[in-house]
Amino acid sequence: MKQWQQYIDLVQSEVVPALGCTEPVTVALASAKAAELLGGLPDSIQVKVTPNLYKNGMGVFVPGTGKAGLPIAAAVGATAGDASRGLEVLATISEEALHKANQMLSKRQVSVSMVSNDDVLYTVVNASRNQDKVEVCIAKSHTRFEYIVKNGAVVQQAKAVQCVQTTETNHIKLSIEQIVDFVENVPLTQIAFIKRAASLNRALAETGLSGNYGLALGASLQAQVEQGLLADDLINRAMRLGAAASDARMGGAQQAAMSNSGSGNQGIAATMPVVAYAEIKQLDDDAFVRALMLSHLVAIYVKSKQNKLSALCAATTAAMGASAALTWLMGGKLAAIHRAINSMVGDVSGVFCDGAKAGCAMKVSTGASSAVKSAILAVAGSSVSAQQGIVFESADDSIAQLGIMSKTAMLSTDEAIIATMQNKQAS
Incomplete structure (x- = not known):
């Protein structure tokens, strides 16, 4: 097609x-x-x-x-x-x-x-x-x-025609329903390339787990798992792997991340919760590849409604793709995927971006945690409802509204953040 x-x-x-x-x-x-x-x-x-x-x-x-x-x-x-x-x-x-x-x-x-x-x-x-x-x-x-x-x-x-950047730029129509239909029915061989996102970002996480980069948040969480304070369950593994990969990336590791929408942290956020689930459940290749594709395509869709750079933390919103994929892997159908994304809009929509730095590992882990919680809630038949905040019945409408907020209301937030950072530099 x-x-x-x-x-x-x-x-x-x-x-x-x-x-x-x-x-x-x-x-x-x-x-x-x-x-x-x-x-x-x-x-x-x-x-x-x-x-x-x-x-x-x-x-x-x-x-x-x-x-x-x-x-x-x-x-x-x-x-x-x-x-x-x-x-x-x-x-x-x-x-x-x-x-x-x-x-x-x-x-x-x-x-x-x-x-x-x-x-x-x-x-x-x-x-x-x-x-x-x-x-x-x-x-x-x-x-x-x-x-x-x-x-x-x-x-x-450069030619006047822009290169491929967002779904809106290229007039590609996307919706949660269309993405799910595509992921469930496209021949596996046509999307098998997405597995490289898992291999690159998992290798980056392994580097981060050494504790030699960034905040060493991933390594710190790993140490607590080994000491028995934290369990090696889905939520902690998703947080640990996501944080470790971000630690390595933001800490200057000479190693590539698989990015999403121009950002390595967004690529990590869309990948690592799915990898964590696949490792725990020992997923077969078909389910793993389709889940990765679902996550990354939803992350692209979400980001396409926002400015390329803004005061909204795109690492946390990219994790909405991971939540959709986790919901699907847990047996959730289209309605459940809408619920999962809506819960994430209700949860992480207030996380702002105050620059790329080692601290991004914290936000990547926050997105991973929200992705798992929202998926579990969605499969159980619940979510943040349309009566609350900027959430609508349809996740498509919630994603659109989140984009509007990032392009309008958060502009003054962005200016204040940049001014604060400039003042710090000057002093």
Whole structure:
């Protein structure tokens, strides 16, 4: 069916490997492209980003560097980046390249400032080397080069047609009912590729369980399971694996996550509760693959109603996909899946994003916990009702309303968060 192929294409475009937090990686990608065009290490790099991108780049560690922030992302992008690898631009960083990047920072050759733009992913890198000057702009997605100019001449200009980003952009009609019908009936061979999300993010969680990254929340929860304070049940395993994967990702592990809608944490949130269930119940391949596809496609649907970056924590809302999948795995039908998502809207809709950082592991674990609780409640025939808050009878309407809140009411929240973070930096 044509519509099914659209769903498959959408998931393949939105669920992709990403090394490190995607906002600093965007800066690294632009910087790598600039260095490539200059034919060597730039003498200076000036980075301009939107306030939202700045917010998501301040506190997160850049893979392979041991440092956090956009300046190191720009510097190491220039010294070690491979622009042809997209979100995996920093896959290989040598000690020499890292040393050169740190030298650029110490010599103050890299500067970062904010610029207003309607596109929250708008990123501009101006770099120079000897007499050559390059300007690289990324916009509309984390890897889309809007334009590239070298010495005043346009080297590359993106077409007016936007690349695949959201269901709304591409006029792909999605609803919970359509997604469930697709997942239950599509031939397994056509969606088997989604298993890579499980393998990548499970491996990332294993790295996080070492306790060497981020908050080490996953490792701390694991220790309490081993000591008998916590049970190795579904809710704790989902929280533990999700937190551990986020620990590794936000802590700078040189290891890719499978992202969703441009975010590794969203990909982790949509994946790990399903992996936890599959491990405990020893799921067969058919159920596991279909559940993963259900989770990731619902997560894409939920995110498509929101701004790409906003004051709403998308890691928790991506877990709505996991709750839908868990409900389905527990035998819940369409009505139960609506109930599960509604309960999550009633639970985590108030979690705001105050930037990408180690603390995101806490929010990923919160989303995982809510996903399990909401699924259990839904299968039991209950949920947060339409008489409460911003929840409607239909999960589709609840998802739409949550999107409206993120695009309107939470704008002032976003401004206040960014102002607070700027003041902290200044002081």
